[in-house]
Amino acid sequence: MDKSVNSPSGQINKTIWRIFFILLGMAFFWLVYPYIKVVFFMLIISWLLAMILNPVVDYFESIRINRGLAIVIVMVIILGSVIGIVALVVPAIMSAIESLTTKLDSDLIKNLTIQLEKFFQDNFNNAALARDVISKLEQVGGEMIVNIGRVLKNVSSYVAFIGIVPFVTFFLIKDKRLFKRMLISQIPNRYFELFLNVLHKVGDQVTKYIQGQAIDALIVGLLSVLGLFIVNLRFDGPVPFFFFIGMLAGVANLIPYLGPIVGAVPAIALTVLNNPSDVGVIIVWIAVVFVLVQVIDNNIISPMVVSKSVNMHPITVVIAVVIGGNIGGVIGMLFAVPVWGIIKVTLKEVGWGLKSYKLK
Amino acid sequence: MKSPIWENIIFRKKSENSDTLEFLAKVPIFADLEDRELVEVERIVHRRKYKKGEPIFRMGDPGLGMYIIVEGTVEIVEELDNEEKKHLAELGNGAFFGDLALLDESPRSASAIAHTDCDIIGFFRPDLLDLLYRKPQQGIKILWALARVIGERLRRTNEQLTQLQREIKAPKHG
Numbered sequence: 001m002d003k004s005v006n007s008p009s010g011q012i013n014k015t016i017w018r019i020f021f022i023l024l025g026m027a028f029f030w031l032v033y034p035y036i037k038v039v040f041f042m043l044i045i046s047w048l049l050a051m052i053l054n055p056v057v058d059y060f061e062s063i064r065i066n067r068g069l070a071i072v073i074v075m076v077i078i079l080g081s082v083i084g085i086v087a088l089v090v091p092a093i094m095s096a097i098e099s100l101t102t103k104l105d106s107d108l109i110k111n112l113t114i115q116l117e118k119f120f121q122d123n124f125n126n127a128a129l130a131r132d133v134i135s136k137l138e139q140v141g142g143e144m145i146v147n148i149g150r151v152l153k154n155v156s157s158y159v160a161f162i163g164i165v166p167f168v169t170f171f172l173i174k175d176k177r178l179f180k181r182m183l184i185s186q187i188p189n190r191y192f193e194l195f196l197n198v199l200h201k202v203g204d205q206v207t208k209y210i211q212g213q214a215i216d217a218l219i220v221g222l223l224s225v226l227g228l229f230i231v232n233l234r235f236d237g238p239v240p241f242f243f244f245i246g247m248l249a250g251v252a253n254l255i256p257y258l259g260p261i262v263g264a265v266p267a268i269a270l271t272v273l274n275n276p277s278d279v280g281v282i283i284v285w286i287a288v289v290f291v292l293v294q295v296i297d298n299n300i301i302s303p304m305v306v307s308k309s310v311n312m313h314p315i316t317v318v319i320a321v322v323i324g325g326n327i328g329g330v331i332g333m334l335f336a337v338p339v340w341g342i343i344k345v346t347l348k349e350v351g352w353g354l355k356s357y358k359l360k
Numbered sequence: 361m362k363s364p365i366w367e368n369i370i371f372r373k374k375s376e377n378s379d380t381l382e383f384l385a386k387v388p389i390f391a392d393l394e395d396r397e398l399v400e401v402e403r404i405v406h407r408r409k410y411k412k413g414e415p416i417f418r419m420g421d422p423g424l425g426m427y428i429i430v431e432g433t434v435e436i437v438e439e440l441d442n443e444e445k446k447h448l449a450e451l452g453n454g455a456f457f458g459d460l461a462l463l464d465e466s467p468r469s470a471s472a473i474a475h476t477d478c479d480i481i482g483f484f485r486p487d488l489l490d491l492l493y494r495k496p497q498q499g500i501k502i503l504w505a506l507a508r509v510i511g512e513r514l515r516r517t518n519e520q521l522t523q524l525q526r527e528i529k530a531p532k533h534g
Contacts, residue, residue: 058490058493058494061494061495062493062494062495062496177403177404178403181404181406184406185406185408189408189410189414189416190414192406192408193417193421193424196406196424196484196486197422197424197486200484200486356421356422357418357421357422
């Protein structure tokens with residue numbers, strides 16, 4: 001009996017067993033997914049954080065700081081910043097929600113309703129339509145505010161998140177090479193060089209892409225904060241919590257074309273609710289701020305910091321965001337474009353590997 | 361009792377693969393490295409076993425890195441268009457091959473096939489580049505030693521070429 005590795009029946013048996021175990025693994029993952037969804041998201045966030053922080057740790061290591069100590073330094077700085085921001089932002093958001101709730105119960109909405117009814121009666125001869133629209137908006141807005149308040153009050157979820165994510169991130173950075181070696185040691189010799197090469201190329205491009213997106217989001221966020229700060233200075237503070245809204249616009253920039261809308265809408269809504277005297281002019285200025293930020297992002301920042309290897313057509317972006325929303329809600333929408341970028345890069349490099357390596 | 365977490369953070373854990381370390385110390389490319397630097401290299405190499413007849417890499421594959429034979433014999437062959445194989449060399453314990461792939465991704469100029477069951481250590485270009493970024497002084501030592509090895513091969517190739525040219529010209533003057 002031919003016992004060499006090239007025995008055809010042996011190879012077929014091995015392949016069949018491998019496919020069987022892969023399908024079994026996928027089915028098992030599908031069954032347990034609802035129970036491990038939260039842990040799964042925490043692992044993904046830890047992995048993304050590790051990818052963003054790894055170059056900083058590598059830099060410290062290159063100036064002869066022990067890797068473990070370098071990770072502790074970086075994580076303390078990052079964690080301290082996050083805790084500081086959460087400690088400042090969460091009470092501010094709670095205060096804003098209470099303020100919004102008060103305003104929604106006030107005469108402001110009644111006055112707006114009367115004006116809107118008059119407009120619809122004069123132009124469309126249908127005042128009832130205005131009442132229906134306002135009623136629906138009140139209902140949706142009220143539910144959103146209640147849900148946001150409920151999430152923010154659920155402190156235990158933050159404690160788990162803030163505890164587990166840094167812990168996992170620390171070991172992902174520290175033992176990155178160990179995990180990689182463990183993974184590669186399971187690959188059969190026939191696919192070893194192909195797998196190693198593709199893993200390096202994908203890892204390199206994905207890392208650059210994620211880092212570029214993070215830097216892009218940070219710069220867009222800071223520019224939005226600066227723009228809203230200038231509007232506040234000019235018009236005596238019409239946009240409360242401008243720092244939070246600006247940074248939210250930065251995070252929302254992960255979804256192309258959506259960042260300025262996510263930033264502009266709450267800024268305009270809060271301005272309208274504050275009801276300043278020159279509300280029309282302020283709204284125009286807010287819109288100009290976000291359009292300017294988007295122009296600077298598209299023409300200067302993005303080309304410099306975001307890898308071109310994962311450029312996507314707008315239709316692809318929309319499809320990815322819709323699928324991401326169906327899978328993971330708002331978080332899914334935010335991560336849909338980076339995840340699709342990772343998949344695109346992986347498929348491209350795997351295709352390159354299969355063409356370049358002789359696997360016979 | 362030692363805390364496993366703090367031990368991992370502060371103190372560098374000695375590698376359990378001391379035989380890999382001893383072997384790496386004998387490889388000319390790592391000849392300039394100190395013991396603690398060899399530990400760092402041991403963490404990034406890949407040790408694998410190949411069965412007799414198994415290819416380690418094929419001619420034309422993108423070059424990824426070098427291999428060091430711990431135990432066994434590897435045959436270097438040129439695969440011709442008519443599916444014949446031209447034997448080029450047979451390498452044994454302690455030999456290394458494929459070191460030019462540490463410099464770029466040019467296609468392999470020959471195939472390496474396990475002539476017997478082999479225990480082999482692989483050291484690859486992406487890991488070398490990563491080491492160069494994280495520990496530049498150590499990376500430069502490896503590159504310098506690699507340059508010496510490649511320079512020595514080039515010198516010997518020049519000598520052989522000169523000898524061949526002399527042998528070709530000799531009958532004309534004979």
